[in-house]
Amino acid sequence: MGLVNADIQVIQVNDPRLQHQTQAGYVVVGESWGARLRLSDPPDVTVLNAAVVAATDQGFLIEELDASWAPQVTALEALNHADYPYTPATAVPQRDESDVLELWRSGCRLFGAINDGQLVAVSALCLTTARAETEFTSVHRSYRRRGLAVAVKAASITASADAGVRIFGTGGAQINSGSIRMNEHLGYAVEERWLSLTMPQ
Template sequence: MTADIEVVQFNDPRLQHLTEAGYVVVGESWGARLRLSDPPDLSVLSAAVVAATEQGFLIEELDPGWAPQVTALEALNHADYPFTPATSVPHRDESDMRELWKSGYRLFGAITDGQLAAVSVIGLTATRAETEFTSVHRSYRLRGLAVAVKAASITALADEGVRIFGTGGAQINAGSIRMNEHLGYAIEERWLSLTMSQ
């Protein structure tokens, strides 16, 4: 049985009514936007990619041939994603991954010796480009690869005229927040997940 979850923005007037009714916060999440100038200044993004390539990683867009490695990386990392009711990450098999490409998503990876070390997935909505997820192999964390693959994805779409980018995640994931702020994202939405206290 799944608990009844209410997800509201932290400044929503319903929040007070929910807490007075006995609801408690069980998760916090956020949404952020990167708004590029026109023409855009991509120097920070370029520097992030260069920093990874100087460590010997190849940063490039991935074709569907990488689906097995993306699937394996996500399976390895699934338990590491911070969970909130508003930011749950689905288990994806290889057919789900291939569907990302078919649906128009673009995937950017960090590769070393033919192996995928990191990936970032981005897609277009009506108003912006939105990052679906960014993932780094445990053996290669804290080397700037998440920043690099995300920067590569932003640069590619910026070169095609996109100027507004969105992303989000769990409040508990401080590393993700720092990484996105480094790239120029600003948090514009904060969400609280609440359920009735037992």
């Protein structure tokens, strides 16, 4: 990652430069992480399927979304934007509807939890050359702590596994312990930790 801008440097915790930066007076202003899920071949999707069933048992519809859902995805992301924990390495962009439509155009797959026709949770998974990377997972405030984030993320992983993907990536802010627990439940292991550093003004 290296230098993000003139004021912030994002360095992996095991990078030898970290000691030099802290000795020079840099201070930590954010912590973030990256995790990987490596599925066997054939994949064991028992935990993933159970997460989806737990949501459908509550009456939610968990399904892949097509681009006609773009207005609802955009609205949900706008509603939740202030809730994303911020670090310099995990800043979440403000997405308008054209940005959201671009996810489908670029081949990303979006999965949602639907309650009476309303989108209440969404997860976007995008293919890179090496893996499938979760772009974001978002749940309406009124529907949190009901297993919907884990359900939509599990649905996205299962669908991509069916298409032959075996390595998945995700990440976020260290302060978001709920996200880390959710991903560990699905089988992700944190493999990278990053510190955002700046020189005090």
